[in-house]
Amino acid sequence: MKIAILGSGAFGAALAAALGREGPVVLWGRGQAGREIRRLPGLVLPGSVTVTADLAQTDDADLLLLSVPMQALGRFVADHGARLASRPLVACCKGVDLTTGLGPVEILDTLGGPAPAVLTGPSFAADIAIGLPTALTLACRDDALGAHLQARLSTPVLRLYRTPDVIGAELGGALKNVMAIAAGVVIGAGLGDSARAALMTRGYAEMLRFALARGARAETLAGLSGFGDLVLTCTSAQSRNFSFGLSLGRGESFDPATTVEGAATARAVAEIGRTQALDLPVSTAVAALVDGRITVTEAIQSLLSRPLKQE
Ligand SMILES: NC(=O)c1ccc[n+]([C@@H]2O[C@H](COP(=O)([O-])OP(=O)(O)OC[C@H]3O[C@@H](n4cnc5c(N)ncnc54)[C@H](O)[C@@H]3O)[C@@H](O)[C@H]2O)c1
Numbered sequence: 001m002k003i004a005i006l007g008s009g010a011f012g013a014a015l016a017a018a019l020g021r022e023g024p025v026v027l028w029g030r031g032q033a034g035r036e037i038r039r040l041p042g043l044v045l046p047g048s049v050t051v052t053a054d055l056a057q058t059d060d061a062d063l064l065l066l067s068v069p070m071q072a073l074g075r076f077v078a079d080h081g082a083r084l085a086s087r088p089l090v091a092c093c094k095g096v097d098l099t100t101g102l103g104p105v106e107i108l109d110t111l112g113g114p115a116p117a118v119l120t121g122p123s124f125a126a127d128i129a130i131g132l133p134t135a136l137t138l139a140c141r142d143d144a145l146g147a148h149l150q151a152r153l154s155t156p157v158l159r160l161y162r163t164p165d166v167i168g169a170e171l172g173g174a175l176k177n178v179m180a181i182a183a184g185v186v187i188g189a190g191l192g193d194s195a196r197a198a199l200m201t202r203g204y205a206e207m208l209r210f211a212l213a214r215g216a217r218a219e220t221l222a223g224l225s226g227f228g229d230l231v232l233t234c235t236s237a238q239s240r241n242f243s244f245g246l247s248l249g250r251g252e253s254f255d256p257a258t259t260v261e262g263a264a265t266a267r268a269v270a271e272i273g274r275t276q277a278l279d280l281p282v283s284t285a286v287a288a289l290v291d292g293r294i295t296v297t298e299a300i301q302s303l304l305s306r307p308l309k310q311e
């Protein structure tokens with residue numbers, strides 16, 4: 001019984017550290033050399049974790065966790081689908097694919113294997129890596145498989161809560177990144193904590209509106225994968241999405257090599273909103289801002305000048 005984690009970035013490596021304390025894990029990374037994790041410098045992985053750049057070394061695992069960035073998942077599945085298809089798959093990425101508008105589970109669904117799951121919720125890789133207590137959502141349409149995965153992936157400090165609402169769980173994780181960019185802009189531009197609270201609350205209303213239109217359950221959005229992750233990501237400079245927004249708000253540059261899932265997701269969500277006539281002012285403003293179509297001042301003005309309405 002071996003777990004394989006595909007993607008040796010910060011989150012894949014953190015999960016390998018956590019799960020490796022409980023049993024054997026293979027951590028695969030594209031171009032991974034040695035045991036040093038570039039995105040989590042200094043992390044010492046348990047001896048039970050095999051680190052490899054050879055995908056064939058994951059073939060004897062009975063459970064696969066996919067921890068590549070969202071915009072890379074479609075290509076990864078297209079390239080390696082035959083190798084992945086027959087085993088239970090858990091997507092660990094957060095976002096909406098820009099070219100297809102699909103979430104991670106819908107992409108894994110194309111393989112036709114067991115019902116794919118998504119693992120999402122408030123969790124910084126650095127916290128998980130050092131064994132700090134964390135609670136996550138494990139969503140799987142097949143509840144029996146979901147219960148199995150929940151038990152398999154929980155540890156004494158990593159608590160997984162289960163839901164069959166895959167759409168709600170993945171959209172909560174995707175959309176909170178967009179809101180975190182916006183919250184970072186608010187703070188970076190000096191608008192203050194009250195404005196951030198307003199942004200988070202109206203952003204949550206927008207997340208709910210979008211997710212309900214896609215068939216999600218409201219209570220999922222109120223849980224770890226939605227509200228929980230929104231709070232974490234909009235209030236911590238540990239978040240890359242929030243930090244990216246901070247830089248935008250301050251007019252500073254940001255390292256383009258950093259994974260900022262909310263940027264592409266804002267574009268994908270704004271486009272879906274446009275074609276389906278959904279009112280998504282924050283996502284639309286973030287998409288326009290990251291594309292350089294509007295300035296920070298114009299983005300703020302677009303939100304403050306909306307007609308007054310009932311809450
Ligand atoms: N870092 C966190 O705290 C955290 C927490 C929860 C969820 N996540 C999610 O996990 C996912 C991965 O994020 P991360 O933080 O590990 O990113 P990261 O930037 O630390 O690492 C991304 C890794 O993916 C690899 N990669 C990129 N394109 C690839 C491809 N086409 N094929 C194979 N590998 C590829 C990179 O080489 C890198 O090792 C994201 O969707 C993110 O939202 C991250």
Ligand SMILES: O=P(O)(O)OC[C@H](O)CO
Nearest residue numbers: 121122123124239240241
């Ligand atoms: O660093 P971020 O902004 O990608 O956030 C990491 C996790 O998604 C927080 O739950």
